[in-house]
Amino acid sequence: MVSARHQPIPTVRVGVPLPGGQLVAAARDKGYPVLFSANAFARTWPRGHEREGFFKGFRLPDPAQFDGLDAALDSAGFVAAVRYGDYRWTVEDYFDLVQAYPWAWYAAMDYCCEPQIAQDRPLRLLRMAATAYMLGQCRKEASDRQLPPPMPVLQGWTPDEYATCAAWLPLMEWPDLVGLGSVCRRPVHGDTGILAILEAVDQVLPAHVRLHLFGVKSTALERLASHHRVASVDSMAWDVQARAERRTGRDMAFRISHMAAWADRQRSIAARSRAAMSVQTMLFDPAEFGGFSSTDELVMEAAALQYADLVMGGDLEYRDAVHYCHQDGTIALAIARRNGLSAEMLAECDDMLEGFGTRISNLQESWGAGCTALPSPFGPERTSHATAAA
Template identity: 45%
Template sequence: MSIEIIIGLPHLSEGPILAQARNLQLPALISANALSRWSDRRGWREWVGWRLTRLRNAKGLSSLCLDSAGFVAAARYGGFPWSLADYVALAAAYPFRWWASADYCVEAEVAQDREEVIDRLARTIRANRDCRRLAEDHGIAETLMPVIQGRRPTDYERCVDALWGSLTPGSLIGVGSMCRRDIHGPEGLIAVVDHLDQILPAGVRLHAFGVKGSALAFLLPFTHRIASIDSQAYGVSARQAAHRSGVSKSDRLVASHMAQWVAAQQARLSGPPLRLPHHRPTDPDAAPSDSWKAAIAQARTEIRELIESGDLDHDEITAPWIEQWAADIYREKLAG
């Protein structure tokens, strides 16, 4: 088995970048955000639909995959500006090789404390389930790729456990929050992959979103588990080269760096594998000893379970609501 390289595309406009992607004949990945239409007509910028005509330009590509733009949505807009129904309708508008479930990333820029990380895991689990239900309505469930999230290796396991019924040999799972992650350490990229390799059934493979090229040699021992990686890192190298040369970052320059980046990744994948020492997963969070903090923790757990089960919407966790919920639990324990 080998790890497949998928080229992340910044857009589907005709020009040197798309021409280079066609020439390389590798699978490509487009973000939902790159296909969005926006309007300022009402005095503020709002999302108004999809640029579906752009999908015609995918003709000639080896294949095209779709990403939900979870990190961009969180970092730039504070959440998805479109509904899950809108997103799945986009996925149904083109014969994508695969399309990723919506997910709630947990990079430090987005989830700033442990509680927010766990909240976003619950929302990711619910989003996966909702995307599958909507995919079945559209008849595209067979191309849906579930996406798991986490900060610690065991966080990803929580998502896997919730989706276990849909994981069979031959399944492909997307692994999110990887592109800004260190390679080394107990929460590093390889620790996550190694932990998933130990807990997943044989035959279930992974797509690792945004993996940096320097990590590829460490992934070679996991070719039985890693099916593919994607990146748009060539755009960053093109920007750096343009800055050094004092020229503009043209699409022609970006296309040239795309070809160089692909060649470099293929060389890394054909080189010798590197191994890191095994890291034990981080210990689970200790239960708080303070009664009020314990009530808060229980309230959060109960609310997350309701989100995962579909009894609450994704974004229905608010601080005042958690405190009220915890107050009820606290009073019940005092009375008991």
């Protein structure tokens, strides 16, 4: 471990919300390291077109404006979840943007786990599984295009979930830099604070791996800058503050025009909602089920793990997994509440979904033994068909 005194100062990347123009020119001229969201480059079909509002493709970086710019690229997973429920673009689309510039690094497409996106553990497990699967797909696409591999991103909400996500990632060798997602609005201290997350991943990552923390506030950076795992952070807080401090020119006409633009945008989103998965923040809502017992929680987690395997194996897409996991999990909860964790109940679950009853039984044993880390479905060699091709 490197001592704090000799630890390199973390790189602070300036979030730039626009793909060109005066902001990019100023950042380049001042030599700022910057981070772009893929969403900043996204184009949609114009008003009046039959595919109005749908993703059209990426606007590629202008070589003249980007020349000499130290730029990294984020896949915009948080924006995808909040606004659209899932990514609007495919892996191939994303790599058209990746291939267009020699990025300092680019993140794999991941699935964030903030409470406003995933309030319960079963949904988080599915999003962690989707993160692991998408890393494999991104690594394969990078290999096919002869590009450097993407930066993996760890996801979760509790410390043990991040450790589990690390075990699930289809990696034979770890790169020097790994992203730490879902930390933007997280406090530094507490059971699920950033320091607790760092402690958990510090126990499972190889010694050479350092972390990029997405969206960390300056107050948090003061506490984290000396941590031996923290290599870099990014923030767009300057843009938020700049807009908040604009005290002149914000007359009523200005405010009305923005309100109208916002309303039009909401109508456009509603019109195309059939093409995007509804934003679902919980897989099993306690209000829907009248609360949960510890047995219920075990059954729900087992259901999520069954479908996490299918997602990571490439057999089922994330959005389909959410639908079927809720469906089968609801049935399994009803059976468990009727019969308890009996042999009859486990057999019914196996009949419903192969291996489901066995999963419940095995999970029950691991919970009784106090186990928290979950095994990787890729096996002890930690390979997959995606990794083998990369």
